[in-house]
Amino acid sequence: MTAAGHSDNFPSAAPAVAGTHLDDGESPTQPGVDNLPGGVRAALEAVLMVTDEPLSEETLAAAVGRPMPEVRSLLRGLQREYDGYTGLGPVDGPDGSKVTEPTAAPRGFELRSVAGGWRIYSRAAFAPLVSRFVVDGQTARLTQAALETLAVIAYRQPVSRARVSAIRGVNVDSVVRTLTQRGLIEEAGTDPESGAFLYRTTHYFLERMGIGNVEELPSLAPHLPGLDNLADFEDLPY
């Protein structure tokens, strides 16, 4: 538990981490970042080394005391560099340069923007090697029933179990429990009319999917031939 803003585990006494260090007046170390070997770029790497959750650009900007746009472009530069595209300046250049620049070997790790934050991962190609050393995050695969239930919740959230059951045609109580314990879904209040618990996907779900937010899920529409508006059907009884 290292990073700033672990709202899950600690009451965030000072949620406004971002911004407070941006004025150079009171921030203790900012002026020195440029003078340190590697500069802001290395400073970002140093911070990424000690975090155990995705860090937002705001948090990172606050940590190194630089404006967000600069930090964002530095992060993209690092990302590309780890992937083997070297020779790019700290600020992301135009795409033409990538083509002309020879490609170096990628690093064994990659920097990714996931669930609204940046985080370092081992490169997927090395999964068989790395998995022996990692216990955390090792999750058994979901069953077909769990996957289908998760899909309905992801696309219809917030949604009650009864509604999910109606779509899948089977009782989903135990599957919903499993998904909750796995941290993939969570309760999201109750339906004002029926009083039923509603469920939604979690931040952890986004992390596991490697996406930034729910809108990035593939569209459901192409899978619904001839049904322009499914909402008209799904609440109907038989």
Add this chain to the structure above:
Amino acid sequence: MTAAGHSDNFPSAAPAVAGTHLDDGESPTQPGVDNLPGGVRAALEAVLMVTDEPLSEETLAAAVGRPMPEVRSLLRGLQREYDGYTGLGPVDGPDGSKVTEPTAAPRGFELRSVAGGWRIYSRAAFAPLVSRFVVDGQTARLTQAALETLAVIAYRQPVSRARVSAIRGVNVDSVVRTLTQRGLIEEAGTDPESGAFLYRTTHYFLERMGIGNVEELPSLAPHLPGLDNLADFEDLPY
């Protein structure tokens, strides 16, 4: 500043290949490592980047399926490279431009050999910045979620995270990390059946509670009317 080019190890094509070439059974040696983007060097990086404990050269050699001397020299090469001495590693490719270039900017992380093991740390030069980041947003209080998880572990120890998750109905992975970080719980071997890590409370926990051992925790049973079958429910007596 750059990733050293191991052109012999790096297939010219797309760097991100699915890691399917590696299933050559469960053998610890990985003949396929050479064919992966970045080769053995990147494989070492991948493992080092996500492991918590310092890893011995023997362990790393076994993981990548290479002789120890080679692995040692690759590790030293990485170490120097992270420190900004590019192109000087013993196994480094014959890239003329890099050899002439004396020193690149160091990375924000460093590879250190400590007590017989190798581990990646954030670079010492950035310690003040990283320290401030770590302390920021931390509080001295445990959240309710952390407290309840601690309570479950205290009364059901040794217990796996999956079990605690099942009891609490939510994913407890990150809370367990917090409690471990805070020295209140620790790993206590693995479950013989599932192989899952078990957790127990620490001596420090007893100190903070002001008791001599776990048996001094107040008994729960008298306060749980109508829950005679609690043991059945938990399938483990306490």
Add this chain to the structure above:
Amino acid sequence: MVARPDLAAPAGGTAPAAAGGGFEVRLANFTGPFDLLLGLITKHELDITEIALAQVTDEFIGYIRGLQQLGQEWALDEASEFLVIAATLLDLKAARLLPSGEVDDDEDLALLEARDLLFARLLQYKAFKQVAALLGARLDEEAERFPRLVSLEPSFAALLPELIWKHTPEQFAALARKALEPREGPPTEVALSHLHAPEVNVREQAILLARRLRGSGPVPFRVLVSDAADTLVVVARFLALLDLFREAVIAFDQANPLGELLVRWSGPTEGWDDTRLSSGFDGTDDTHHPREAGQ
């Protein structure tokens, strides 16, 4: 024509369930009625939007029949979903067997509506099944990447503020108690406690009616229920009459359709034992709260 359940494998390449498995085993192959239906349709290479479902209907029904023979334990709500779909399919099939007429009566319309609804739900399920596969593939792919998730270097960990701890062991135990309590999940059944309908016992009503009928001639049904306090009692008495009819102790006379229904005793005048009556359609054990209206 009726396929055995273990023959009804989906076309997706899934192996048929091993013989002798219970309902759960089968659900591993088909996660619900839509899944089964989809599997059958695919197997026959039918377009979902087509109506040629006669063969699929037979197999679906056969599957359910197999379930009934095999598993006693299948969950009611799942079974009912299967049955509802089977009934809809049967309706559709029956409609096709009848001479084709113009679609202008209400039943036909209702049938079309049922068909459209069934297909809409089936299409919806199919869509979710497809995206579920995408999600699964994505999760698998992502599982190959491991986030850096290491504990703090000791020098940084030392910077964490000392934990504030003010819980006594008793307070801590209270926390544990709360956390270890079996979680009250949201109710999964519709509660009936708010319904205040009194329980009416069919058997009690049968005894009452038998007593009245035995000593008299034919009595109109209208009279028999004239003292009923509410509709529930009327229904119970009607069911009781059916029960008595099954016991062959009463007879009905009705001169013309919708005319007065006369009920008369046809059993032995003496020695008839009402314990022979079954406990009635309500299946209760008489320990509930029988209520004899009008007594």
